[in-house]
Amino acid sequence: MIYNGIKIDNTFAEAFNMKASRIIVTADNLKWAKHACDSFTGFATSVIACGIEAGIEKKLKSSETPDNRPGYSILLFSMSRSQLEKQLEVRVGQCILTCPTTAIFSGMTGEDMIPLGKNLRYFGDGYQISKKILDRRFWRIPVMDGEFLCEESTARVPAIGGGNFLVLSTNRKSCLSACETAINSIKNQPNIITPFPGGVVRSGSKVGSKYKALIASTNDAFCPTLKSVTKSTLPSNVNCVLEIVINGLTFDDINEAIKTCIKSISKMKIKKDIVAISAGNYGGKLGQYHFHLRKVMK
Amino acid sequence: MSFLSKPHKDISKLSSQTISYGNKQFKIKELFTIKGSDIKNIIIQSSVDLMDNIGKELNNINITVHGNVGYAFGEQMLSGKLILHGNALDYAASGIKGGSIFIHGNSGDYTGGKTNHGNIGIVDGFLYVKGNVGNNSIERMRRGNVIIEGNIGDYACNDMISGTIIIKGKIGKFFAEGIKRGTIFTKDKKVTKEYARSNDAEYNFTKFYFKEVSDIIGKKIFLENKNLTRYCGNTNSKNLSEIFLFKL
Numbered sequence: 151m152i153y154n155g156i157k158i159d160n161t162f163a164e165a166f167n168m169k170a171s172r173i174i175v176t177a178d179n180l181k182w183a184k185h186a187c188d189s190f191t192g193f194a195t196s197v198i199a200c201g202i203e204a205g206i207e208k209k210l211k212s213s214e215t216p217d218n219r220p221g222y223s224i225l226l227f228s229m230s231r232s233q234l235e236k237q238l239e240v241r242v243g244q245c246i247l248t249c250p251t252t253a254i255f256s257g258m259t260g261e262d263m264i265p266l267g268k269n270l271r272y273f274g275d276g277y278q279i280s281k282k283i284l285d286r287r288f289w290r291i292p293v294m295d296g297e298f299l300c301e302e303s304t305a306r307v308p309a310i311g312g313g314n315f316l317v318l319s320t321n322r323k324s325c326l327s328a329c330e331t332a333i334n335s336i337k338n339q340p341n342i343i344t345p346f347p348g349g350v351v352r353s354g355s356k357v358g359s360k361y362k363a364l365i366a367s368t369n370d371a372f373c374p375t376l377k378s379v380t381k382s383t384l385p386s387n388v389n390c391v392l393e394i395v396i397n398g399l400t401f402d403d404i405n406e407a408i409k410t411c412i413k414s415i416s417k418m419k420i421k422k423d424i425v426a427i428s429a430g431n432y433g434g435k436l437g438q439y440h441f442h443l444r445k446v447m448k
Numbered sequence: 449m450s451f452l453s454k455p456h457k458d459i460s461k462l463s464s465q466t467i468s469y470g471n472k473q474f475k476i477k478e479l480f481t482i483k484g485s486d487i488k489n490i491i492i493q494s495s496v497d498l499m500d501n502i503g504k505e506l507n508n509i510n511i512t513v514h515g516n517v518g519y520a521f522g523e524q525m526l527s528g529k530l531i532l533h534g535n536a537l538d539y540a541a542s543g544i545k546g547g548s549i550f551i552h553g554n555s556g557d558y559t560g561g562k563t564n565h566g567n568i569g570i571v572d573g574f575l576y577v578k579g580n581v582g583n584n585s586i587e588r589m590r591r592g593n594v595i596i597e598g599n600i601g602d603y604a605c606n607d608m609i610s611g612t613i614i615i616k617g618k619i620g621k622f623f624a625e626g627i628k629r630g631t632i633f634t635k636d637k638k639v640t641k642e643y644a645r646s647n648d649a650e651y652n653f654t655k656f657y658f659k660e661v662s663d664i665i666g667k668k669i670f671l672e673n674k675n676l677t678r679y680c681g682n683t684n685s686k687n688l689s690e691i692f693l694f695k696l
Contacts, residue, residue: 216656216659216660217652217655217656217659218655218656218659219655251650251652253652253656279629279631279690280610281612281631281653281657282572282591282592282593283574283593283657283660283661283664284548284574284664288653288656290651290652290653295649295650296649296650296651296652297649297650297651297652297653298652299652299653299656
């Protein structure tokens with residue numbers, strides 16, 4: 151399949167069931183809200199070693215937040231319900247509570263609720279104040295710049311992680327530029343995040359390793375320097391491969407994001423350097439969701 | 449009229465229900481006009497008979513009343529919504545445990561306080577009164593939110609345990625005696641007499657709270673962001689409540 155001058159490989163991305171939650175962080179201004187969010191979503195690229203995968207979903211205007219102050223929404227994902235709960239609490243405590251002027255609110259409703267500020271209240275050492283409005287409870291924790299306001303709990307919902315596509319290019323500069331354009335095209339799309347640095351992965355992995363201690367290792371089939379020594383899937387003119395991983399709340403959210411990304415790449419002048427768009431999978435036997443690229447782009 | 453709080457099969461059956469009023473028997477439709485067809489959203493029009501106990505122990509039903517009502521409007525309500533376009537007599541919203549009550553008029557004594565047969569005030573829920581509220585109101589409040597646009601009478605907020613109250617009008621005598629905790633927004637400076645002025649720290653809670661209650665009421669509770677002065681720390685060390693003083 152050729153989509154607007156770009157070859158779309160006949161393959162699919164394999165994605166997995168995860169659990170997700172959304173939080174809203176506000177502050178006196180966007181600068182300080184961003185500091186808090188960057189800290190919260192730092193070291194949250196992959197559940198392999200980070201506990202969760204997290205990213206800023208979108209910037210929020212003052213009129214869009216519960217306290218009429220500017221902020222951001224964050225989505226976080228985990229394979230494990232308990233890990234999501236633990237990471238949320240620890241990160242709010244270490245990264246949001248500590249940041250000047252911030253407040254934190256639940257970003258979604260649901261039946262399955264997990265603690266957000268529920269246990270942080272003890273930091274108030276007895277001086278904390280509880281406030282309940284209809285069905286929602288909030289905690290006011292006295293801190294040195296005034297008060298930290300946090301909602302008691304947020305919802306945990308089923309979600310999907312690991313949606314992806316690979317950009318195969320003749321050179322690294324064009325490959326990176328294409329990925330940057332793709333990430334930019336979905337920066338305001340709701341319900342998704344791209345958890346890796348800048349949204350792009352250079353070290354795509356495969357399951358297993360020659361070393362027994364490792365559960366994953368370099369995806370040698372897609373490494374351009376190993377074309378001559380491994381079972382490479384790369385055409386001879388590919389010299390760089392980068393991957394974009396997208397986590398989302400629903401199948402349609404990820405589907406839409408992949409489509410938007412590839413569309414945006416297809417409009418670039420450097421698309422002549424893009425050899426193909428491909429995707430990563432594990433033979434289709436591990437993940438519950440398959441994003442067939444040619445179906446996505448129809 | 450507390451039977452209105454219990455589920456009925458349909459509006460026409462409800463309208464035809466016979467009740468005792470005084471020493472006579474009436475069908476509901478002889479006393480009120482009930483509009484609409486949704487049994488979970490009852491609308492009572494032309495209520496001229498000051499019926500008591502409307503919405504008593506209401507649970508998961510919405511009732512709108514046009515006209516004045518009698519005693520115990522919404523008493524011990526559990527959930528749902530009660531809207532009154534008129535005035536209420538005494539014991540309105542007494543002992544409520546959940547849900548929301550909106551009184552677009554005045555309310556009598558013991559509003560949002562203890563019931564006349566119990567010792568517990570508001571346990572949870574939301575109460576809005578557009579007009580004035582009588583004496584002995586909001587007594588023994590445990591949790592919840594109360595917004596009063598008008599004045600409140602004497603002996604208000606006594607023995608308050610927790611919760612948040614906004615009173616935009618004047619406050620009567622003997623206010624908040626025996627209060628333990630809670631947050632009060634008022635313009636009446638005399639109530640801060642035995643409190644210490646707190647520092648001028650930023651309180652993230654207030655902007656958020658005004659926005660939330662404005663969304664619930666459906667209009668801005670204040671026209672613009674208020675400059676607030678906080679008072680906390682009372683000469684009575686058991687009083688851990690806070691007062692935010694605003695200027696209208």
